[in-house]
Amino acid sequence: MTDQHSLKIYNTLSGKKEEFKPITPGYAGMYVCGPTVYSDVHLGNCRTFCSFDMIYRYLLHIGYKVRYVRNITDVGHLTDDGEDRMAKGAKVQQLEPMEVAQRYTVGFHDMMRIFNTLPPSIEPRATGHIPEQIEMVQQILDNGLAYERNGSVYFDVPKFATQQPGVYGSVSGRILDDLYAETRELKSQEEKNHPADFAIWMKARPQDIMVWNSPWSVGFPGWHLECSAMSTKYLGKTFDIHGGGNDLKFPHHENEVAQNHGACGCHPANYWLHTNMLLLNGKKMSKSDGNTITPTELFTGDSEHTSKAYSPMAVRFFMLMAHYRSTLDITDEALLAAEKGFLKIMETNRLLQSMQVNARDFDGSETESDRAILGLVKDAYDGMNDDFNTAIAIAALNEIGSYVHKLANKQMDASEVSPWVIERIKTVFSTFLFDIFGLRDETTSGADSSTIEGLMSLILEIRGQARAQKDFSTSDKIRDALAEVGITVKDGKEGVSWSK
Numbered sequence: 195m196t197d198q199h200s201l202k203i204y205n206t207l208s209g210k211k212e213e214f215k216p217i218t219p220g221y222a223g224m225y226v227c228g229p230t231v232y233s234d235v236h237l238g239n240c241r242t243f244c245s246f247d248m249i250y251r252y253l254l255h256i257g258y259k260v261r262y263v264r265n266i267t268d269v270g271h272l273t274d275d276g277e278d279r280m281a282k283g284a285k286v287q288q289l290e291p292m293e294v295a296q297r298y299t300v301g302f303h304d305m306m307r308i309f310n311t312l313p314p315s316i317e318p319r320a321t322g323h324i325p326e327q328i329e330m331v332q333q334i335l336d337n338g339l340a341y342e343r344n345g346s347v348y349f350d351v352p353k354f355a356t357q358q359p360g361v362y363g364s365v366s367g368r369i370l371d372d373l374y375a376e377t378r379e380l381k382s383q384e385e386k387n388h389p390a391d392f393a394i395w396m397k398a399r400p401q402d403i404m405v406w407n408s409p410w411s412v413g414f415p416g417w418h419l420e421c422s423a424m425s426t427k428y429l430g431k432t433f434d435i436h437g438g439g440n441d442l443k444f445p446h447h448e449n450e451v452a453q454n455h456g457a458c459g460c461h462p463a464n465y466w467l468h469t470n471m472l473l474l475n476g477k478k479m480s481k482s483d484g485n486t487i488t489p490t491e492l493f494t495g496d497s498e499h500t501s502k503a504y505s506p507m508a509v510r511f512f513m514l515m516a517h518y519r520s521t522l523d524i525t526d527e528a529l530l531a532a533e534k535g536f537l538k539i540m541e542t543n544r545l546l547q548s549m550q551v552n553a554r555d556f557d558g559s560e561t562e563s564d565r566a567i568l569g570l571v572k573d574a575y576d577g578m579n580d581d582f583n584t585a586i587a588i589a590a591l592n593e594i595g596s597y598v599h600k601l602a603n604k605q606m607d608a609s610e611v612s613p614w615v616i617e618r619i620k621t622v623f624s625t626f627l628f629d630i631f632g633l634r635d636e637t638t639s640g641a642d643s644s645t646i647e648g649l650m651s652l653i654l655e656i657r658g659q660a661r662a663q664k665d666f667s668t669s670d671k672i673r674d675a676l677a678e679v680g681i682t683v684k685d686g687k688e689g690v691s692w693s694k
C-alpha cells in the first residue's frame with residue numbers, strides 16, 4: 195500500500211476534507227449513482243463517471259480492495275411532468291421500455307469503454323431489484339416513517355425530521371421550511387401530508403406501463419428508493435463512499451439518506467462525494483435544457499461549439515486538468531489547450547521510457563536534480579491524496595517532464611540525474627498516466643504503449659549487440675527500418691533513445 199493513510203477526501207456531510215478511514219481496513223465500498231438509460235449520455239454525465247473512475251483507480255492504486263457499485267436507473271425516474279423517463283422514451287421511439295433501457299445501457303457501456311473507464315464491480319438495475327425495494331418500503335412503514343394514501347406510499351419527512359433532528363438536510367444543507375414544492379416528483383402532490391414528503395411507492399395510472407404488484411397497489415418504486423435498496427444489498431447498511439453529481443444532492447441523495455435511516459436507523463455512507471458540473475456556454479450541460487454536446491459530436495468534430503474533432507483521450511485529459519469539485523466550462527480554446535497538453539505529456543512519456551541510462555557514469559550519491567525530481571513525485575502524490583487533485587498531479591508531472599526534455603536535448607548533463615531516479619520516474623509516469631488517470635497513448639494506434647515499449651527495448655537491445663560486434667550494417671538497417679515507420683533512434687553519450 196502506498197501512502198494510503200494520508201488520503202484526504204472532501205466529505206459533503208461535514209463540508210470539510212477528512213482523512214479517509216474505511217470501515218474495514220484495506221477495503222473500500224463505493225456506490226455511485228449511474229445513468230438513467232432513456233437517451234444517449236452527454237458529456238456532463240461522462241465527466242461525472244470519468245471522475246469516479248479516476249477515484250476508483252486511485253483507491254486501487256494505493257492498495258485498497260474496492261467494491262465499486264454503479265447502478266442503472268431503468269424505472270421510476272420521473273420527468274418534471276410526472277412521467278416516467280423510460281416510458282416517455284419508449285413512447286417517443288415506439289419501443290418497449292426494456293428495449294429503450296437495453297439500447298441506452300449498451301450505448302453507455304460503449305461510451306465508458308471509449309473513455310477507457312474500468313467497469314464497476316457490480317452494476318445493478320433498478321428493475322432487477324423490485325422485491326428489495328418493496329421490502330424497504332415495508333420496513334419504513336413498519337417504523338412509522340411512511341404512510342399509505344390511495345395505493346401510493348409516501349415518506350413522512352416532517353416526522354423523520356422531528357424524530358432524528360439534523361439528519362434531513364445533512365447532504366444538501368437545505369432547511370425543511372425551504373423545501374415546499376421543490377421536489378422533482380410532482381405526481382399526486384395533493385395526496386401528501388406535506389409538500390416535502392416524497393413517494394417511495396407509486397400507484398400506477400392507466401398510462402403507466404412499467405408496473406409491478408405490491409401490497410399497496412400495482413405500481414412502481416420511487417426513483418430514490420432503488421439506490422437505498424441496492425447499496426444496502428451490495429455494500430451493507432453503512433458503507434464507505436457514496437458518489438454522484440452535485441445536482442443529485444437534492445432531492446435524490448437527501449431522500450436516500452432519509453430512506454436508509456427510515457428502514458434501518460443508520461446512515462448509509464460515511465463519505466459523500468459530489469462532482470461538479472460540466473458547463474456549456476456557462477450553463478450546466480443538461481439533456482432536458484437541450485444544452486448538450488454528445489461525446490460523438492466532439493469526437494467527429496460535428497458540433498457547432500467546436501472548431502475540430504477531439505480524441506476521447508484528449509477530452510479525458512481536459513476533464514482531468516480540473517479538480518473534480520470545480521465547475522468546468524467546455525470551450526474550443528480549453529479543448530485545444532488540453533489536446534496540446536495531452537499530446538505533450540504522452541510525448542514526454544515516450545521519450546522518458548526510451549531513455550537508456552548508463553549506470554557506470556554515476557557515483558551513487560543523490561544529486562540536486564534527483565532531490566528536485568523526487569520532490570515533484572511527492573507533489574504529484576500529495577495532490578492526489580488531497581482530495582484527488584489531478585490538476586496538481588498533472589502540473590507536477592509536467593515539471594518532471596521539463597527535466598526529461600532537458601536531459602534529452604542535452605541542456606542538462608546526463609550525470610545530473612541518477613539512473614535509479616530515471617527508473618523511478620518511468621514507473622511514476624506510466625502509473626499516473628495509464629493506471630490512475632486512465633489515459634491511453636493514442637499515437638500507438640491499437641497496440642498499448644507498454645507493448646510498444648517492450649518491443650522497442652528488444653529491438654534496441656538487438657541493435658546494441660550488433661554494434662558491439664561492429665556489425666554496423668545490421669544496426670543501420672534497424673535504424674533505417676524504424677525511421678521508415680516514423681521512429682527516430684538517437685545514439686547519445688548517455689545511451690540510446692527513441693522517439694516517435
Ligand code: AMP
Nearest residue numbers: 229230238239242438439471472478479
Ligand atoms: P442522469 O442520467 O441524469 O441521472 O445523470 C447521470 C449522472 O451524471 C449523475 O451523477 C448526474 O449528477 C451527472 N450529471 C448530469 N449532468 C451533468 C453535468 N452537466 N456535469 C457533470 N455531471 C452531470
Ligand code: ZN
Nearest residue numbers: 227228421446
Ligand atoms: Zn442514486
